[in-house]
Amino acid sequence: MTVLADKIANWEKSLERWPPVVLALVALVVGFLLVVSRDPNMLLNAQFFGEDGWVWYPEAQTHGWASLLSPTSGYLNSFQRLVVVVCSTFLPLRVTPLVCNTVAVLVQVMPALLLLSPRGPAVIKPLWARLAFALIYLLLPNEAELVGHLVNAQWHLAVAAFLVLCMETPKGWLEVVGDAVILIASGLSGPFCLFLLPIALVLWFTRRNSIALAYVVLIVLSCMVQGIFIADMNHARSAAPLGASAEVLARILAMHIFAGAEFGGFIQNQLGFGLPWATMILVPVAMVAIMACAVVWGAKETPLPLLLFGIFAVAILVASLIKPSASLTEAQWPILQYAGSASRYFVFLMIAWIGVLFVLAGSENLNKRLLGKLLLALVVLVAIPLDWALPRQSDNGFYQRVAEFEKSSAGTSMEFPMPSGGKMVLVKQ
Numbered sequence: 046m047t048v049l050a051d052k053i054a055n056w057e058k059s060l061e062r063w064p065p066v067v068l069a070l071v072a073l074v075v076g077f078l079l080v081v082s083r084d085p086n087m088l089l090n091a092q093f094f095g096e097d098g099w100v101w102y103p104e105a106q107t108h109g110w111a112s113l114l115s116p117t118s119g120y121l122n123s124f125q126r127l128v129v130v131v132c133s134t135f136l137p138l139r140v141t142p143l144v145c146n147t148v149a150v151l152v153q154v155m156p157a158l159l160l161l162s163p164r165g166p167a168v169i170k171p172l173w174a175r176l177a178f179a180l181i182y183l184l185l186p187n188e189a190e191l192v193g194h195l196v197n198a199q200w201h202l203a204v205a206a207f208l209v210l211c212m213e214t215p216k217g218w219l220e221v222v223g224d225a226v227i228l229i230a231s232g233l234s235g236p237f238c239l240f241l242l243p244i245a246l247v248l249w250f251t252r253r254n255s256i257a258l259a260y261v262v263l264i265v266l267s268c269m270v271q272g273i274f275i276a277d278m279n280h281a282r283s284a285a286p287l288g289a290s291a292e293v294l295a296r297i298l299a300m301h302i303f304a305g306a307e308f309g310g311f312i313q314n315q316l317g318f319g320l321p322w323a324t325m326i327l328v329p330v331a332m333v334a335i336m337a338c339a340v341v342w343g344a345k346e347t348p349l350p351l352l353l354f355g356i357f358a359v360a361i362l363v364a365s366l367i368k369p370s371a372s373l374t375e376a377q378w379p380i381l382q383y384a385g386s387a388s389r390y391f392v393f394l395m396i397a398w399i400g401v402l403f404v405l406a407g408s409e410n411l412n413k414r415l416l417g418k419l420l421l422a423l424v425v426l427v428a429i430p431l432d433w434a435l436p437r438q439s440d441n442g443f444y445q446r447v448a449e450f451e452k453s454s455a456g457t458s459m460e461f462p463m464p465s466g467g468k469m470v471l472v473k474q
Contacts, residue, residue, distance in 0.1 A: 065163050072161050072179075076154035079183050080192060084435040087150070087193035091142035092443045095196040098461065098469035101126050102141065105133035106474060116274040118370065123233035124202065125195050138471075139447045145195040152198040153191070155205045155227075157183055164212040164220070168350045174403060181399055181424065186432035187305035187313060188392050189385075199235035200389055204396070206231035206238075207357060210245050211350040214256055221256060228260060232267025236275055239268055240360045244353050251349075288376025289366075292326055296382035297366075299329030301391035303336055304384075306398055307420060309428030313384040336398065339420070342413055343404040351400045358393035365390040399424060438464035 081088055093102065096117055104112040110130055113123050128148050132141040157179035160168060169175045182204075191197045209224045232238040242264050249257040304313045340355075347355075371377040371387050380386050402424070405417025441462040450459050453473050461469040 068161065069158060072158055073154060076157050076179070076183055077150055079180075080150045080153055083184070083192055083433055084437065086437060087146045088143060090440060091146045092438065092441070092464055093142050093145070093461075093469060094194045094438075094463070094465045096122070097125070097129065097142070097145055097194070097196050098463050099467055101129040101196075102133060103469060103471055105130045106471065109134070120236045120271055120274050121233050122196075122199060122235065124230045125198055125234060128195060138450065139444060142443070146193050149193050149195040149198050152205075153193070153201045154183065156201060156208055159205060159208040159212065162212070164215070165208075167213040168208060168211050169348075169403075174407070178399070178403065181429070182396065184429045184433060185392070185395070186309035186424070186428035187301070187384075187388055187395070189310065189432075189435045190389055191392060192435060197389055199231070199237070200392055202227070202231040202234055203237035203241070204393075206241055207244065207354060210241065210248055210260060211353065214252065214254060221259075224260065225263060228263045229267065232264060233270065236271060236364075237361070238264050238271055239275070240357055240364070242268055244357055247353065285372050285374055286376045287366075287369075288378045290378070293378045293382055294366075295326065295333050296329045297378065297391075298336070299332035300382055300384060301388055302394050302398055303332040305388065305391065305428075306395045307423040307428060309432035310384060310388075311431040312427070339401055339405060339416065342416075343401050343408070346404050346408055347401070348404075351397070351404065354393070354400065355397040358397045361393050362390060440464070 092098075100117055101112070101122075104115060105126070108115070112130060113126050114121070115126070116122075128145060129141070132144050136144065159165065160175045160179045160182075161172075165175050166172075169178060185191075191200055205227050209227050215221045215224060231241075242261070245257070245261045245264050249261050300313065365387075366378070366381075369377045369381060369387060369390065371380040381390075399421075402417045402421045405413045406421055408414050408417065441464055443461060446459065446461050450457070450461075450471065450473060453459065455473050457473040459471055459473070461471065463469060
C-alpha cells in the first residue's frame, strides 16, 4: 500500500506541474468524448428531446427572444431557451438539435472541470479523488435522461453552481465573471436557486468576504425572479394524487439511490419488475438501512462541502416528491418506485451517496474502509460498465421531415415525431 501511495503522490505532483489551461483542455476533451461515447448518436443523429422540441423551439419561432421569460412546469428555463432561440434565429433547423446536444454535453462536463480546477481542492482535496469522482460523475449509472439532453441541463448547472459556491475564493476577475455566469445561468434555469440560497448564506457566514456576499446577492436576485413564476407552480404541475406511503417511499429510495448507484439501470430493471421486489418489502428496507448506517457511520468524517451537498440533495428530493410530475392521471409515488421513472429527481442524492462511499473508503477505520471500497467497487465494476452504453433512440425520420419542411411554402404546418414521445409542430415562417 505504501508503494501504491507513493506512486499516486508522484503522479499527482507531475499533473500539478501542468499549466492549468492545458489540464483544463485535456479534461474537457476527454470528458466530452467519454459522455458522447455513451451514445454517439446524440451527435451523429442528433434529434430534439422533450421540451426542446415540444415547447422551446416552436415558441422560439413564434415569440423569439420574448420566450426567454416563458415558464415551463412552473419555472424559467432561460439558459436552455437561450440556446434554442439563438439557434432558431441564426441557424437552420437541421443543425439545431446537434447544437443543443453539444451544449448539453459541455454543460455536463462543466462540474468535472470545476472539480479538477486549481480551486477544486476546497471541495475534495486529493487530486486522485477529484479525478475519480469526476469520472464517476460523467459516467453516472441510471441517469440516461440527463446525458446529452439540453432539456435536463439545469441539473448539471445546479451541480456546477454548488461547486462554484464551495470552491476556493477566485483570485482574478475572470474567475469571478465565470462564477457569476454559472450562478445566473443556473438561477434562471430551474428552481434550484431556492435551495442553493441557504448554502450560499452558510458559506458567506464562514468566509465573510465580499465575493461570497456577491454570490449571495446573485442567488437572491435569481430567487426573486424565479419566485414570481414558482408562486403559480400549482397550476403548471400535475394534479394527480401522490399515493404516498412509507412502504412506497422505501421502494423509491432503494430503487433510485442504492440500486441505481450500486447496480445501475440494466440490473435495476430486473429488480423493479422481478418477483422478490414486487412481493417482499424486506429487500428495499434492507437497502435503505444500509444507506442510513453508512451515512451515520461516515458522518463525523464527512467534509463540509459534502455535508452541504447532502442537505441540498435531500431538500431537492423532498420538494420533488411533494410536487412530482411522474403522471398526469395516476397516483405518482407508486409510479416512481419503478426503474427509469423520473430518475432525475434522485440524481443529487445518488451523487451524495457516492460521496459518502468516498469518505468511508478513505477512513482510518478498517471496517468503514472495507464497506466503502466494497460499495464503490460495485459502482465502478458493475453499475458503470453495464450502463455505459445508453439505449439508442429511435430514428423518426427527423431529417427527412426537415428537408420536406424547408421546401414547403410559408404557412405550412408540419408535425415532427420525437424519439422521446409526442411530436413537435412547426409552422413555416
